[in-house]
Amino acid sequence: MANPYLEIDRLMLGDIHTAMDQMDNLTVLCDDFGSRFGGTEGERSAARFFVDLFKAYGLKNVRREPYTYASWTRGATTLELVEPVKKEIPCIALPYCPSATIEAEMVDVGDAAPADFEAMGRRGRGKLVMVTSRPPQGLGRNVHRSEKYARSALGGAAGFIFMNHYDGRGPATGSIADNREALIPGISVSKEWGSYLQRLQSRRGPIRLKLKTRNRTRPRKSWNVIGELPGNRLDGQWVMTGCHYDGHDISQGAMDPISGMVAILESARVLSRYAKDRIGCGIRFIAFGTEEIGLIGAKEYVKAHQDELDEIRLLVNMDSAGGAGRKGLIVHRRPEVDAFFENAAKEMAYDMPYGQGMSAFSDHFPFFNAGVPTCGMGDAEATFTGRGFGHTAFDTMDKINLADLREAASVLSRLLLRVACEEKWPAKRWSSRQVERVSKGDANLEIVKVEADLERLYRRRR
Ligand SMILES: [Zn+2]
Numbered sequence: 001m002a003n004p005y006l007e008i009d010r011l012m013l014g015d016i017h018t019a020m021d022q023m024d025n026l027t028v029l030c031d032d033f034g035s036r037f038g039g040t041e042g043e044r045s046a047a048r049f050f051v052d053l054f055k056a057y058g059l060k061n062v063r064r065e066p067y068t069y070a071s072w073t074r075g076a077t078t079l080e081l082v083e084p085v086k087k088e089i090p091c092i093a094l095p096y097c098p099s100a101t102i103e104a105e106m107v108d109v110g111d112a113a114p115a116d117f118e119a120m121g122r123r124g125r126g127k128l129v130m131v132t133s134r135p136p137q138g139l140g141r142n143v144h145r146s147e148k149y150a151r152s153a154l155g156g157a158a159g160f161i162f163m164n165h166y167d168g169r170g171p172a173t174g175s176i177a178d179n180r181e182a183l184i185p186g187i188s189v190s191k192e193w194g195s196y197l198q199r200l201q202s203r204r205g206p207i208r209l210k211l212k213t214r215n216r217t218r219p220r221k222s223w224n225v226i227g228e229l230p231g232n233r234l235d236g237q238w239v240m241t242g243c244h245y246d247g248h249d250i251s252q253g254a255m256d257p258i259s260g261m262v263a264i265l266e267s268a269r270v271l272s273r274y275a276k277d278r279i280g281c282g283i284r285f286i287a288f289g290t291e292e293i294g295l296i297g298a299k300e301y302v303k304a305h306q307d308e309l310d311e312i313r314l315l316v317n318m319d320s321a322g323g324a325g326r327k328g329l330i331v332h333r334r335p336e337v338d339a340f341f342e343n344a345a346k347e348m349a350y351d352m353p354y355g356q357g358m359s360a361f362s363d364h365f366p367f368f369n370a371g372v373p374t375c376g377m378g379d380a381e382a383t384f385t386g387r388g389f390g391h392t393a394f395d396t397m398d399k400i401n402l403a404d405l406r407e408a409a410s411v412l413s414r415l416l417l418r419v420a421c422e423e424k425w426p427a428k429r430w431s432s433r434q435v436e437r438v439s440k441g442d443a444n445l446e447i448v449k450v451e452a453d454l455e456r457l458y459r460r461r462r
Helices: 006-016 021-032 039-056 113-126 145-154 191-204 255-272 298-303 306-311 335-347 364-369 402-421 431-440 443-461
Strands: 060-083 085-091 100-108 128-132 159-163 186-189 208-229 237-244 282-288 310-319 328-331 354-356 374-378
Touching: 006 021, 006 255, 006 402, 021 039, 021 255, 021 402, 039 060, 039 208, 039 255, 039 282, 060 186, 060 298, 085 191, 100 113, 100 159, 100 191, 113 145, 128 145, 128 191, 145 159, 145 443, 159 191, 186 191, 208 298, 237 402, 237 443, 255 282, 255 402, 282 298, 282 443, 298 306, 298 364, 306 310, 310 364, 310 402, 328 335, 335 354, 335 402, 364 374, 374 402, 374 443
Parallel strands: 100 128, 128 159, 159 186, 237 282, 237 310, 310 374, 328 354
Antiparallel strands: 060 085, 060 208, 100 208, 208 282, 328 374
């Protein structure tokens, strides 16, 4: 098949595959700036770094858009086994964990499918409910930590214990509320310590634990960072790509998220250099702030740019996209773009995994809810078995391969070019009623219902 962009493809891909910019940027973002978790000095430095790079790459209208949010800082947390034996259990608090002291029995809900909570019934009341991070088998969808937490709280739990399901990776973190202090405390333990508690309980009967945790939630400022390549023909239309830049405070967040962000930086660099006079509509590049604690930056962007949402052809979410795995697109319920991307893949002579899917757990979701066409880079054909090193202290840059970064940046650059040059884009923004119709009955969005129930409980209790 003829490729009308062959010249530009060759220039962009040749450059990406012979430059070290991505690894250099990754090194600064991980080794120099650290976790970039909301409220850290590294977060502030990263936001400035994107401004400088976007400008150096020749993007226009480069800016930081500040907003206020509830930042969370961990203090000391201890988990003490009180009965049937005394022992200190290593653990960490999960973001937005309130300060608390609780002594209670443990209830183990395993992989925590909705049916496991039904089976637990009233036994969870006033207890410390333990779940694993493993996706429940045979359910046909993942059950996110947020849903396991919400179901525990709704079941009357006094606290939540999140047990990692991987050997040797320590506890797995992840927030238990969005942009505010959580209702009940949540902590994480390693697989090894979680298994010990499970064995002890089955051998010796009920076990009692004492949890003491001190943390702090308070207002702070964060930023979305934005840069643009203006279009040449299709006025008032944009294709956007974005990725969050905050990791978790226990980690470098090398794969999740920043591998995706360095691919965006690289796309900005090569599209600016080889395609800026050719693109039809504009291309906007966004580094989203504070995703890990409630998609806050993306929600703020949607709120601040209400009157421009009609102009967005597509948002390509690059969260974690430079990690291992095949690099294609997972489009969020927009079959009207299938023909366009199938054609693009052929034209690119690229074996691109492609399909429709849905998830509520990254920065595309506030845009999806506002009716904007969205997709994420990933492998639509892969089955999700868990986060791997993600959300542990071991998500460090030594796990990231240059080849993966190069492929992510190559695919992103070629797709952005093609979407920006298409004269008649097939997807339009949905009304809120259309969003509702598509969301309803989607098992992957079960979390929306469960969180609405949790919200009612939250309002009653606070
Ligand atoms: Zn992420």
